[in-house]
Amino acid sequence: MTDDLKISVIDHPLVQHKLTLMRMEETGTKDFRELLEEISMLMAYEITRDLPLVDVSINTPVAKCSSKTLNGKKMGLIPILRAGLGMVDGIVKLIPTIKIGHVGMYRDPKTLKPVEYYCKLPTDVAERTLIVIDPMLATGGSAAAALSLLKEKGAKHIIYLCLVSAPEGIRAINEMHPDIKIYTASIDEKLNENGYIVPGLGDAGDRLFGTL
Numbered sequence: 436m437t438d439d440l441k442i443s444v445i446d447h448p449l450v451q452h453k454l455t456l457m458r459m460e461e462t463g464t465k466d467f468r469e470l471l472e473e474i475s476m477l478m479a480y481e482i483t484r485d486l487p488l489v490d491v492s493i494n495t496p497v498a499k500c501s502s503k504t505l506n507g508k509k510m511g512l513i514p515i516l517r518a519g520l521g522m523v524d525g526i527v528k529l530i531p532t533i534k535i536g537h538v539g540m541y542r543d544p545k546t547l548k549p550v551e552y553y554c555k556l557p558t559d560v561a562e563r564t565l566i567v568i569d570p571m572l573a574t575g576g577s578a579a580a581a582l583s584l585l586k587e588k589g590a591k592h593i594i595y596l597c598l599v600s601a602p603e604g605i606r607a608i609n610e611m612h613p614d615i616k617i618y619t620a621s622i623d624e625k626l627n628e629n630g631y632i633v634p635g636l637g638d639a640g641d642r643l644f645g646t647l
């Protein structure tokens with residue numbers, strides 16, 4: 436039952452096609468890395484469709500006219516290390532002026548609890564719309580801890596973007612951070628006994644960096 440989940444699924448055909456390629460076990464590190472960059476760009480395009488615009492007056496070579504521009508609200512991109520790093524370049528290509536903060540979080544393989552090991556953020560997080568990125572939302576422990584940390588540092592407006600999510604993780608974020616809008620490319624079936632998403636795509640960090 437996933438009807439109770441508060442999450443937006445990005446079902447664009449290009450996103451779904453690339454996700455299928457990423458899931459395949461025969462997809463190697465080079466292709467996995469390229470696909471993650473491409474899919475992140477496509478997902479960022481979708482999640483930014485509601486960004487506010489303002490009218491500006493400009494001169495084209497032909498005439499003066501009124502045209503639209505982003506209203507200048509500052510943005511921040513927060514990859515959760517390591518695997519979130521693989522989503523940075525695709526998004527930066529779309530939003531080149533975005534500031535980047537890093538949150539280091541790994542999941543203890545025995546307890547499945549998140550362990551924080553690094554945090555470096557833009558100084559003005561309170562004034563920015565932050566996009567937190569991580570390919571995998573499994574138990575939700577890492578995401579919940581990263582979101583709490585960002586709120587402690589003053590962040591007020593946060594969007595969470597992942598590639599593959601499990602119902603357990605979505606529920607956890609919905610409960611702990613009901614104010615956070617979550618986007619994903621897929622809600623998978625479940626977690627297995629080791630906390631891996633089924634069917635998922637395996638260990639995203641290891642596949643991205645070739646540390647399998």
Ligand code: PRP
Pocket residue numbers: 515516517518519540541542543547549569570571572573574575576577578604630638639640641
């Ligand atoms: C993975 C993934 C998420 C986390 C998800 O990172 O990138 O951060 O697991 O699991 P959770 O929802 O149960 O917390 P991992 O801990 O493997 O670290 P890595 O990115 O350094 O490989």
Ligand code: URA
Pocket residue numbers: 571573630631632633635636637638639640
């Ligand atoms: N982290 C991953 O990289 N993959 C999973 O399936 C779960 C957590």
